[in-house]
Amino acid sequence: MLKTSLWKRILIIGICVLGIVGAMPNLFYKRVEAHNDAIARVEKTGVTDAATQQAIDGWPNWLPSQLVNLGLDLRGGVQLLASVQVEDVYKARIDALWPDLRRALSDARADVGGIRRVPAPDGELRIEIGNPDGIAKAVEIARGFATPVTTLTGAGESDLNIRGQGNTLTITLSDAEKAATDERTMQQALEIIRNRVDEVGTREPTIIREGENRILIQVPGLGSAEELKQLIGTTAKLTFNPVVGRGTDPNANPGAGNMVLPSADEREKGIYYTLESAPVVTGEDLVDARPAFDQDGKPAVEFRFNASAAKRFGAFTAANINQPFAIVLDDQVISAPVIRSAIPGGTGQISGGMNVEQSTLLAVQLRAGALPAGLSFLQERTVGPELGQDSIDAGRVAAMVGYGAVVLLMIATYGLFGVFASIALVVNIILIFAILSVIGATLTLPGIAGIVLTMGMAVDANVLIFERIREELRTSRGPAKAIELGYARAFSAIFDSNITTLMIAGILFYLGSGPVKGFAVTLAIGIITSLFTAIYVTRLIMATWFDWRRPRTIEV
Template sequence: MQIPLWKRVIILGLCALGVILAMPNLFYNRVETHNAAAAKIARNGSTPELAKQLAEWPSWLPSSIVNLGLDLRGGAHLLAEVHLSNVYADRMNALWPEVRDALAKERATVGNVRREPSDPSVLKVSISKPEAMATALQTVRGLARPVVSLTGVGQKDLQVTAAGNSITIQLSPAEKAATDQRTMQQSLEIVRRRIDAAGTREPTIQQEGSDRILIEVPGIGSAEQLKALIGTTARLTFNKVVGRTSDAHAIPGAGNSLVPSEDQKGLYYIIDDTPVVTGEDLTDAQPSFDQNGQPAVDFRFDTTGARKFGDYTATHIGQPFAIVLDNKVISAPVIQAHIAGGSGIITGNFTVQSSTQLAVLLRAGALPAKMSFLEERTIGPELGADSIRAGRIAAVVGTIAVVVFMVAVYGFFGWIANLGLALNMCMMFGALSLIGATLTLPGIAGIVLTVGMAVDGNVLVYERIREELRAARGPARAIELGYERALSAIIDANLTTMISAGILYFVGTGPVRGFAVTLGLGILTSVFTTVWLSRLMIVMWFERRRPKSIEV
């Protein structure tokens, strides 16, 4: 019954914080309009209309809200399959000129070189002098590079074998795994950039399995509209850098543009409007290592792009050039030497992860592989409104039933449990808002379930207090023993449910995860309100009233 002042301040402070964080959800439309305007201003600058929308909600108040999922707001759902085998074929087609040129230097030894028909993911080359196969194999294997991945350390990216007068070249298993991972990352990045550019709110874009992407965008008109949005290609250009500045309102001059840096906030590049080459000329970009063993990025252009880029680098050695993606400079390396042949390397303070990410962004001008849609659904806003209405009714009915039951069975102590239940709901919505969680219809089911679970701990405590009162304990001692002896049962019951919620979250996807999130947060907040908050309220009441006897 002795709770120190510092502990009381923490308990009441956490409750107040939960109420403050949950409050924006009471003004959902206003806060949502404010947040959308803030995002547009950050992306494109302010306008009078956006400034008016921004003023819908005070900037000094929290503005995080619980996002409504697809089944509550309506929108489009797509399940896409990425054809990873297309990437293997592209790699082999890009490798063929290198193999041909390398063997051409040994023509006196290996004879004529010809590409043979084969599976698209395999490059098959024949030489006219089979007796020189050892030399040919050594030459081709010299083109292999280290696999750039944490799991492929020390392995090469090419697997080269010989049979008769033919050489078979394909990606090694380690490189295939790394390529699959990079391709999926690239596809996710492209889809995310395309959808974000359209200004949609809180989309769900995640990988499912090894080659599928789940895309859910609330508020969009139809699945066809979403497919058209994903099909839009990104704008990738390589431009001359005229200068750099930290002034966001600097005048770039005629024929130039002011473009922000992707990584360095507050830095702007002045670039020439006419690109040297564009993403349409880029055939490949892969993470690699430079001559010092440091992570870098290799890139390769097609014939037209190679000529234009080679001419430019020959006359601009020592000068930076900008790699611009979707009107943002993602990198501005300095040209170290004339880059002929259509391939080059970007060096810098890279890690393996950052070089892989830059390679993904460089290739993000178009999808790396064909994407087919296995499943598509359009959910109308009317259905979402019906779901919200049904969920609200279920929550209200469930809450009223619990409140009435607690008061009917436990009287005054039931009112304390109900007050704890109200603060528990506030804390749960505050936590959901803070982490930016998406609420789905199964998530509402998790909330309704939490309503019952939130008073379950109080029931255990009150029954223990009743037992102690029947054993002729005094009021203070009965309350103290009731909380002490019910604690283990409360922890055990909620811990086993938390384990189930954790399994649902890590194994499940989509709506199942939404249920697991609300259930897990509900368990944490209900344990807090039962073990600490309701106990504090009873102690504060007991200190004021000093009753000689109590009735639970």
């Protein structure tokens, strides 16, 4: 008979109540959002002022405060498409090889003669030796610096291409190593960009890889593309290099293994430094960086190295007392102090030409890490909050029209049973928003389309059930038996149709990106909730109504 056990009733009602409570914060979106932002601000700064406390008190702490995050097209914000200059990494790898290889070749001077680095294209190391008969020995020494490529596609290959011709030794990265380097560079760039955006507290950014060397960045709630480009577009590559010379000619020949960089200090405008290309330590050795003030009370950034870098830095400063060394940030010499004494602690300070906002931004960039390569921005788009609100209003109208049309059709076709299906449809939408809130999903316009589509699919299950009940009623069975058999015999068809749609949603999520993933997520959640509401919620409503009215006949 049409009976539902007490524990099932409690479970179904409990899930519905939890869904209502979980979705409720979205009805008070701005108030809950201000509450969450205020709590995050207090946790980060430890300071609570009157406005912050008022925002915290604006929503009860004992109620859920998870919200559905609004995407770029609903909230407004900035979208950038960036290309990662992976060739920069090839050049850095080859340049870093030169100091060690120079020492190794110098130790074999008896065989190879004098050595010098000659100009070559970026990403290529070209060395001339004094004794052409020693080229085989030079190649052998260079091969000692090669290592096997660690990827599956490059198994068995070396990371370096080494060629010796005449008295010239030429070294480049192998194709297999370039492919592996590209993959590592993209993963590192994605992680660093994500860290930088998260550091400044932006809400639910979308940062995904597109193609071989492109990254799509969407940050809702941000008003300026320039602000985002300033945050993520700077490589923040910090190095400490020995100073070779100082002058005013930017085109001066620095010599092999050296480079000429401008001074970033306004007081040294037009001054250029000749530095050794190989740094003593780099920003990758940093373990902390934070904004501070120098001895003159001007904004600065304090930094601290890890143990191994602190040891190298201490040894270098001890060996070069009264010699200048350069602090280089993004190919500009921001300071070139003279070493007065050894600095064994591994700490230091960057100061000069910064305001508080700039020092804070630099600390964020250094703490998040240096981008492994430069970025070039191929596309930028800014969506204003007004346009985002228009999208929300349009999505709300579309959902209401869709819901109204479905309700009218169901009631016109199935009468009272159509009302039951409409009530279950409301519960279904509430559950979708509750789950989106709990998992912290981002809702976009395609996501709204997925919710609207779910409305039709949810009542589709009810249509199968009601039609099956009609068939059972034609066999002269009682109404209770007809309802029970209608649910039982329609289940396989409902399950099959929804499972195939769920598989399609999974494929869309796996292969798609950005808005397509948003659509797939809401569609998949809608399928699961519609199965629950169509099979269990409508059955509970129908059983409750049947126990109350005890009808001898029913009209479907």
